[in-house]
Amino acid sequence: GQQLNQSPQSMFIQEGEDVSMNCTSSSIFNTWLWYKQEPGEGPVLLIALYKAGELTSNGRLTAQFGITRKDSFLNISASIPSDVGIYFCAGIHGSGNTPLVFGKGTRLSVIA
Amino acid sequence: DTGVSQDPRHKITKRGQNVTFRCDPISEHNRLYWYRQTLGQGPEFLTYFQNEAQLEKSRLLSDRFSAERPKGSFSTLEIQRTEQGDSAMYLCASSAGHEQYFGPGTRLTVT
Numbered sequence: 001g002q003q004l005n006q007s008p009q010s011m012f013i014q015e016g017e018d019v020s021m022n023c024t025s026s027s028i029f030n031t032w033l034w035y036k037q038e039p040g041e042g043p044v045l046l047i048a049l050y051k052a053g054e055l056t057s058n059g060r061l062t063a064q065f066g067i068t069r070k071d072s073f074l075n076i077s078a079s080i081p082s083d084v085g086i087y088f089c090a091g092i093h094g095s096g097n098t099p100l101v102f103g104k105g106t107r108l109s110v111i112a
Numbered sequence: 113d114t115g116v117s118q119d120p121r122h123k124i125t126k127r128g129q130n131v132t133f134r135c136d137p138i139s140e141h142n143r144l145y146w147y148r149q150t151l152g153q154g155p156e157f158l159t160y161f162q163n164e165a166q167l168e169k170s171r172l173l174s175d176r177f178s179a180e181r182p183k184g185s186f187s188t189l190e191i192q193r194t195e196q197g198d199s200a201m202y203l204c205a206s207s208a209g210h211e212q213y214f215g216p217g218t219r220l221t222v223t
Contacts, residue, residue: 003154031210042116042203042214043155050210088154092210099145099168100205100212102154 004089006103014111019076021106023089031092032072033100034063038085046087047074079110114138116215118204124221125194132190133218137206144187145212146179147203148172155203161187194222 035043147155
């Protein structure tokens with residue numbers, strides 16, 4: 001099935017560093033969501049974006065809805081060990097009734 | 113805890129057996145979704161309900177898969193005659209709007 005393109009696939013960073021990851025698509029999305037998943041658990045919603053150009057923060061996390069509506073970005077500032085996990089972007093093409101299309105995830109490792 | 117719950121969390125079954133999973137959504141969420149996730153991949157959509165009506169099914173959902181939400185609350189996903197390729201994490205999510213909230217998943221292993 002269709003998936004979004006996430007990059008990087010994985011990253012190893014030092015505690016305290018900032019992190020950037022992105023998600024791109026060849027088609028337009030009307031909503032972007034960012035999730036974090038830890039081993040053996042379901043994805044946990046971090047941030048939701050609804051308008052092109054929108055910039056939204058949740059604590060140390062900041063996400064942006066790309067102006068072309070074909071991409072989105074997630075930044076994590078001052079990373080800490082508990083940020084470890086897999087970060088997924090997900091998009092919705094139509095209204096809120098439609099299923100999510102997911103990327104393959106960015107695996108984040110934080111070295112203390 | 114008022115989040116999405118799934119049962120069981122883990123299921124090991126032999127090829128050819130039938131399995132059934134249950135999902136209890138967040139109260140008053142009218143939409144319920146089933147996704148499947150394999151190792152190294154993001155979740156992939158299987159089917160979804162608005163109240164008790166099943167509105168969409170993915171091509172991933174073969175004839176061996178069936179889902180129900182009889183009273184518009186909890187949902188069940190049944191897999192008949194399981195195959196090794198059915199081994200995956202089965203995730204349930206619910207929503208009242210755009211934001212979907214996931215349960216912890218049921219990990220199925222078919223031996």
